[in-house]
Amino acid sequence: MKKLILIPFLLFTLLSMAACGGDNENPFTPEVPEQPGNGDKEEPDTPEPGENGRYLVLYSSRTSNTKRVAQLIQTTLDCDILEVEPETPYDDDYNGMLERAQKELADVRQGNYPPVKTSIENFDDYEMVLVGYPIWYGSMATPMQTFLHNYASKLAGKHIALFATSGSSGISSSVSEAHDLCPDAVFVEQTLLLTSSSLNQMESRVPAWLNEIGANKEAPDTPDASSLKVKITAGDHTITATMDDNAAGRDFLSRLPLEVTLEDYNNITEKIFYPNPKLDLEGVARGCTPSPGDITIYEPWGNVAIFCKSWSYSDDLIKIGHIDGNGIESLQVSSDIKVKIERQ
Known part of the structure; x- marks a missing residue:
């Protein structure tokens, strides 16, 4: 008698379980274990150091x-x-x-x-x-x-x-x-x-x-004086630049600090000023296709021109440095800008 009662009960249970699992149910899949290192940010490598x-x-x-x-x-x-x-x-x-x-x-x-x-x-x-x-x-x-x-x-x-x-x-x-x-x-x-x-x-x-190329084992006697890095401060903004290691670049560095007004020229194409006296150009290569951030000299006028936009090649342009990173964006305005330029 107990067996007869148990059989309908089991049938009812199985039918109920089937009804609960509709056609849209996803089949059971075991969780895939995460692979070691997945999603981890790699630590930067450390160069083998020297003195x-x-x-x-x-x-x-x-x-x-x-x-x-x-x-x-x-x-x-x-x-x-x-x-x-x-x-x-x-x-x-x-x-x-x-x-x-x-x-x-x-x-x-x-x-x-x-x-x-x-x-x-x-x-x-x-x-x-x-x-x-x-x-x-x-x-x-x-x-x-x-x-x-x-x-x-x-x-x-x-x-x-x-x-x-x-x-x-x-x-x-x-x-x-x-x-x-x-x-x-x-x-x-x-x-x-x-x-x-x-x-x-x-x-x-x-x-x-x-x-x-001027690379040597000995540290310079005056590291600040030998650095090619400069900083340009306009109001609350400071950007950096690296001068080229040529006669004009070194002459420019020797005159720092300078406080000048960068005049806007040709609708934000260049920011210019006139060093006095003109920079030394002896032995400096002529010819440049300027890109944004290039610091140049326009030889016929003797002015320093910091390019805010790309421009065509000119035999009269002499590259003497470049604004670091995206710093040129601070100078891409239509007005004149008063700046202080000094060694970094």
Whole structure:
């Protein structure tokens, strides 16, 4: 008798459970455990430190040729050094590496940069960043292209010196790429290229190049006087700029502090003033295609012109510095501006 009563009860229970689960119910799926590190922000890398904190050697290297040059520079200057590494290491197989390099270079030309695992908080403490890389098919190796692309804003106003290794390719194309990647950086004109036929000369060529670009192990006797950084104060706003290391730039620095009125010229295209006497232009390269933030001299008039807008090339313009970061936005107004310019 008990069994007869139990059977209808079980049937009723099963029918009730079925009715509660309509067609729109999702099937049960177990929770997927979170992968370690998912969503975590990576800590910035810390460069290997040296005693001389004025310089940072930043390099990428696959076959260790560029690494050897970078390490020699680091030893010579006793400065900080950091390797830029791809997120996925390259194959040891040479042909496989070539195929990947060609694909990555093609991707970069389309604006798709292969990820790197190297990061850095800032470059504020460095006077100069020495950037080294191998040359692949005439171009800068893609890990360094990605890194410069990622950190272009933090490198604005920073002096950058380029060195590279290659089988036989020249460096000029990669220099143009660096300028495009970091348009607001200040590039040292002298570069260093060591090819397969000259790599064995690096013990002599590296020190000679460092001497040529003014990088040395000793700290300057008067660091404030040697700095190329200036600050420009207009009312409550202060922006910074980095002067070029040429005769005109040094002459400009020697006259600071200055209090001048920047006159608006050509509808916020330029802010100008007239130094008296005119700045020293001996040995300074002529010709410039100004972009926003460029500090220039217009040779026929002798005036300093800070460009707020891009302008066409002129043989009479001489670049002597650049406003750091987005500071030029403070000067992009239609009125004249009284400013104080002094060393930073």
